[in-house]
Amino acid sequence: MAMFVLTEEGKNYLEKGLPERRLIELLKKVGRITLKEAEEQVENFDIALQWAKKKGFVELKFNELVLVKEPESFPEEEALKKIDAGEEVDEKILKILIQRNLVKKVVRGEVDKLIGKEVTNLSPELIKTGIWKKVKFKPYSITTPAQKLWFGKLHFYKEFLEEMKERLIGMGFVEARGPLVEMNFWNCDVLFMPSDHPSRSIHEVFFLKNPNTGKVLDKKLWERVRKTHEKGWGYWDPQLAKKLILRSHGTAISARTLYKLRKEDLPFKMFAIAKCFRPDVIDAKHHIEFEQCEGIVVEEGLNFRHLLWYLKEIASCVGVEKVRFKPTYFPFTEPSVELQGYVDGWIELGGAGIFRPEVTLPLGIEFPVLAWGIGIGRLAMAKLGIKDIRDLYSEKLEVLSKKFLV
Amino acid sequence: MPTIAYDKTDLIRLIGKEMSDEELKEIIESIKPSVEKIRENEIVLEHPADRIDLFGIEGLARAIRQYTGIKPGLCKYKVKRSGLVIKVDSVPVRPFIGCAIVKGLKLDDSSIKSLMNIQEILHETIGRKRRKVAIGIHDFDKIKPPIRYAGVSREEKMIPLGYTEEMSLKEVLEKTEKGKEYGFLIQEGKLWPVFIDSLSIFSFPPIINSERTRVTEKTKNLFIDVTGTDKLAVLQVLNILVTNLAERGCKLESVRIRYKKKVEETPDLTEKVLEVSKNVVNKLLGLELEGKEIVKLLKRMGYDSIEYSDKLEVIVPAYRVDVSQPVDVVEDIAIAYGYNNFELLEPKISTIGKADELEKFSTRVRNLMVGFGLLEVVRTVLTNQEEQFDKMEVERKNVVEVENPVSKEYTCLRVWLLPSLLKVLSANKHVEYPQKLFEVGDVVLPAEGETMSKTVRKLCVAISHSAAGFAEIKSVAENFLTSLNVQYSLKMLDHPTFIKGRACEIYVKDKPVGFFGEIHPKVLENWKLEMPVAAFEVDLESLLS
Numbered sequence: 001m002a003m004f005v006l007t008e009e010g011k012n013y014l015e016k017g018l019p020e021r022r023l024i025e026l027l028k029k030v031g032r033i034t035l036k037e038a039e040e041q042v043e044n045f046d047i048a049l050q051w052a053k054k055k056g057f058v059e060l061k062f063n064e065l066v067l068v069k070e071p072e073s074f075p076e077e078e079a080l081k082k083i084d085a086g087e088e089v090d091e092k093i094l095k096i097l098i099q100r101n102l103v104k105k106v107v108r109g110e111v112d113k114l115i116g117k118e119v120t121n122l123s124p125e126l127i128k129t130g131i132w133k134k135v136k137f138k139p140y141s142i143t144t145p146a147q148k149l150w151f152g153k154l155h156f157y158k159e160f161l162e163e164m165k166e167r168l169i170g171m172g173f174v175e176a177r178g179p180l181v182e183m184n185f186w187n188c189d190v191l192f193m194p195s196d197h198p199s200r201s202i203h204e205v206f207f208l209k210n211p212n213t214g215k216v217l218d219k220k221l222w223e224r225v226r227k228t229h230e231k232g233w234g235y236w237d238p239q240l241a242k243k244l245i246l247r248s249h250g251t252a253i254s255a256r257t258l259y260k261l262r263k264e265d266l267p268f269k270m271f272a273i274a275k276c277f278r279p280d281v282i283d284a285k286h287h288i289e290f291e292q293c294e295g296i297v298v299e300e301g302l303n304f305r306h307l308l309w310y311l312k313e314i315a316s317c318v319g320v321e322k323v324r325f326k327p328t329y330f331p332f333t334e335p336s337v338e339l340q341g342y343v344d345g346w347i348e349l350g351g352a353g354i355f356r357p358e359v360t361l362p363l364g365i366e367f368p369v370l371a372w373g374i375g376i377g378r379l380a381m382a383k384l385g386i387k388d389i390r391d392l393y394s395e396k397l398e399v400l401s402k403k404f405l406v
Numbered sequence: 407m408p409t410i411a412y413d414k415t416d417l418i419r420l421i422g423k424e425m426s427d428e429e430l431k432e433i434i435e436s437i438k439p440s441v442e443k444i445r446e447n448e449i450v451l452e453h454p455a456d457r458i459d460l461f462g463i464e465g466l467a468r469a470i471r472q473y474t475g476i477k478p479g480l481c482k483y484k485v486k487r488s489g490l491v492i493k494v495d496s497v498p499v500r501p502f503i504g505c506a507i508v509k510g511l512k513l514d515d516s517s518i519k520s521l522m523n524i525q526e527i528l529h530e531t532i533g534r535k536r537r538k539v540a541i542g543i544h545d546f547d548k549i550k551p552p553i554r555y556a557g558v559s560r561e562e563k564m565i566p567l568g569y570t571e572e573m574s575l576k577e578v579l580e581k582t583e584k585g586k587e588y589g590f591l592i593q594e595g596k597l598w599p600v601f602i603d604s605l606s607i608f609s610f611p612p613i614i615n616s617e618r619t620r621v622t623e624k625t626k627n628l629f630i631d632v633t634g635t636d637k638l639a640v641l642q643v644l645n646i647l648v649t650n651l652a653e654r655g656c657k658l659e660s661v662r663i664r665y666k667k668k669v670e671e672t673p674d675l676t677e678k679v680l681e682v683s684k685n686v687v688n689k690l691l692g693l694e695l696e697g698k699e700i701v702k703l704l705k706r707m708g709y710d711s712i713e714y715s716d717k718l719e720v721i722v723p724a725y726r727v728d729v730s731q732p733v734d735v736v737e738d739i740a741i742a743y744g745y746n747n748f749e750l751l752e753p754k755i756s757t758i759g760k761a762d763e764l765e766k767f768s769t770r771v772r773n774l775m776v777g778f779g780l781l782e783v784v785r786t787v788l789t790n791q792e793e794q795f796d797k798m799e800v801e802r803k804n805v806v807e808v809e810n811p812v813s814k815e816y817t818c819l820r821v822w823l824l825p826s827l828l829k830v831l832s833a834n835k836h837v838e839y840p841q842k843l844f845e846v847g848d849v850v851l852p853a854e855g856e857t858m859s860k861t862v863r864k865l866c867v868a869i870s871h872s873a874a875g876f877a878e879i880k881s882v883a884e885n886f887l888t889s890l891n892v893q894y895s896l897k898m899l900d901h902p903t904f905i906k907g908r909a910c911e912i913y914v915k916d917k918p919v920g921f922f923g924e925i926h927p928k929v930l931e932n933w934k935l936e937m938p939v940a941a942f943e944v945d946l947e948s949l950l951s
């Protein structure tokens with residue numbers, strides 16, 4: 001079954017009146033008017049003139065419009081009102097309205113049957129036909145449990161890392177990356193860790209079966225490092241230095257970056273979020289893969305007080321404002337410092353120091369370099385309230401979709 | 407980082423001043439070790455690896471006395487020549503020795519315990535589990551000189567500590583607990599190292615002492631033998647041991663070691679002298695310390711020093727085996743100054759921060775994926791070949807393999823991400839579907855070059871629900887590529903992981919960069935998955951370039 005509804009133009013005239021009415025109202029006031037003036041004052045003037053002339057209300061005399069007959073009423077306006085209200089109108093007028101494109105015919109489907117009834121869903125049909133005016137909407141229960149929704153979401157741990165990154169970039173640090181498979185040389189030897197250092201044993205580092213040996217690219221650097229070890233420790237194991245391992249700390253990236261650094265790059269600040277590996281038994285506190293946030297500051301004239309300032313600032317990057325410092329030991333820095341922060345009690349946030357001359361000199365840098373590393377995974381756990389480190393790499397979708405960075 | 411427990415009463419007695427637990431903790435942590443626990447009569451410390459001199463209770467007490475000003479400055483120890491000569495034969499497996507005589511012992515339970523304790527800790531740490539350095543401690547009065555350090559046949563006999571019957575050295579290795587544990591250290595040598603006096607073998611380093619020279623509460627005088635493969639380390643360990651005993655009031659006597667070509671007197675407690683410039687100290691620490699102040703700070707760390715114009719001559723005690731460079735002394739000055747007393751100083755340098763291009767791109771891709779309604783997962787790079795290849799129905803390929811894996815689950819590095827996501831899906835079968843996941847992560851491929859491998863950044867998407875299929879994943883893949891303005895072409899891909907005729911390879915500039923398709927039911931079966939899965943994996947680095 002068909003029914004009629006107002007077009008946009010129809011709706012407009014319903015609100016403002018027909019254009020010819022507006023022209024006539026004007027003439028009633030001024031008596032006569034030039035075409036130009038009338039055009040300026042009446043909206044849709046062409047339409048108004050066309051219909052006012054056709055209905056014999058106005059005439060053009062010496063370039064001026066004059067009112068010849070005053071209309072008693074505008075039946076089209078009455079009809080528009082009726083159609084909008086969903087009422088029937090005279091067919092003759094309806095024809096004119098359709099001709100004037102003020103009304104259009106729509107095909108009504110099932111929606112007709114809904115008139116006067118209570119409906120559940122508001123359908124496009126109901127909106128188009130205007131039948132929504134003749135129906136009641138059933139109220140919903142607001143306490144019905146919401147349907148579970150599948151949604152996309154970033155990983156909470158990555159979001160935490162991103163936030164840290166953003167802050168460090170804001171502090172002027174340039175982000176660096178390095179290979180996950182590393183040569184012992186870069187991971188340990190360049191950092192002046194003696195060949196028989198316990199943290200280089202198979203209990204602390206993943207060695208590789210295949211491929212197991214790397215290639216020496218810079219023989220001069222290799223020699224400088226050999227001499228440094230032989231002088232400092234009395235021995236060096238070049239075979240061990242060539243062995244490939246899985247990167248065990250982010251300081252390997254700092255070593256590589258220092259090596260590539262040119263004088264014109266100074267002053268220079270670098271950071272890296274480095275995935276590291278260590279052969280541990282996996283439990284709530286230990287994992288074989290973890291992230292370290294590593295950084296260096298390179299410029300002549302830097303000192304221990306500057307280092308401590310950076311540490312405090314870096315802690316505040318992750319919202320830790322209360323910090324303290326404690327002496328500690330790393331084979332590659334002297335002095336070395338442990339950064340502690342107050343989160344839910346005092347926790348160790350990371351380690352730092354000034355690279356030993358045995359590290360910087362072979363790399364061609366003749367002044368102190370500030371170096372720091374944050375145990376970012378442990379910090380994320382403290383901040384996100386995670387008790388089990390395995391949850392950082394969780395495969396449980398419930399955990400992944402519910403856990404948010406707050 | 408050894409963790410060592412100490413008798414608190416003994417420690418306080420050695421310090422010579424009563425201290426509260428809080429005071430003790432603060433002082434120790436200011437010096438360097440971390441206090442793990444303080445209880446009724448026990449204090450447990452975690453030591454950094456450098457300050458070996460603090461491992462023993464006597465050395466720890468000495469450092470506390472110096473730091474707190476009870477007895478600051480250099481500790482001098484007298485060493486008298488005993489006249490005893492030890493002849494050293496060639497012993498290739500363990501060529502270096504250092505010996506000492508310690509007299510006037512008053513051993514009680516706690517001091518014997520602490521002596522055995524420090525011996526074990528030195529073995530484990532600087533001794534590298536006895537390989538580099540091993541220590542034997544004997545009752546000197548039971549030894550009948552002349553003494554000889556020699557390499558002997560494995561058939562030679564001794565009575566090992568804790569046994570009553572005589573055994574051959576070979577049997578010592580086979581029958582005793584220590585022999586089984588440390589035998590491998592000398593097994594390769596033809597001649598095995600022993601100390602022999604006029605009676606018999608009394609020490610079999612690095613394995614075991616003899617029963618005959620056992621130390622008891624009645625022991626008054628000690629003979630200490632230290633042997634090893636690194637001469638410097640051997641002498642350092644000896645120095646630490648004897649200075650600790652001297653702290654208990656013992657008298658030290660030296661021994662003459664006669665190698666084939668030279669003679670040495672051990673222990674040698676001569677101090678090292680390091681020249682440190684005042685300017686270096688102040689420049690590195692950002693302070694303006696006067697020479698006098700530095701001298702005073704050094705005294706708190708057990709050094710004496712003399713000021714010469716702009717330099718200091720720093721006298722380093724023999725037990726400070728960790729000090730070799732001026733920077734080592736600078737750290738001690740900073741420790742004496744107190745790390746928390748430094749005023750923080752903002753550096754006046756300006757640099758422009760920048761994200762790494764690939765990392766930045768990865769972040770953009772991750773955000774895009776979330777817009778596609780996908781949930782991000784983070785998986786380990788370590789995995790195994792069964793998951794990477796067998797379960798995916800593909801032939802095993804060359805991968806980066808770990809020599810010392812901790813479990814069968816983690817033996818190699820992944821070469822693609824898809825198995826990681828299938829594993830997540832298979833762990834979540836009980837969870838509602840649809841499940842739509844993605845990961846942006848690294849894989850490592852064997853390749854030529856310095857590290858014989860290449861770390862590659864990838865994106866993988868996996869979609870699983872009852873109607874998941876080619877059309878859906880094609881739409882994700884193509885909309886993803888289009889949104890990045892990538893010009894690409896598709897080719898049909900014949901791949902055993904995917905259903906034949908329902909997989910595509912993506913080409914960018916005539917180079918394959920990724921693929922997508924419908925996972926083959928055989929693969930789903932391998933992962934015990936009961937829902938269809940469609941997946942998409944692409945190399946992000948090639949999209950960036």
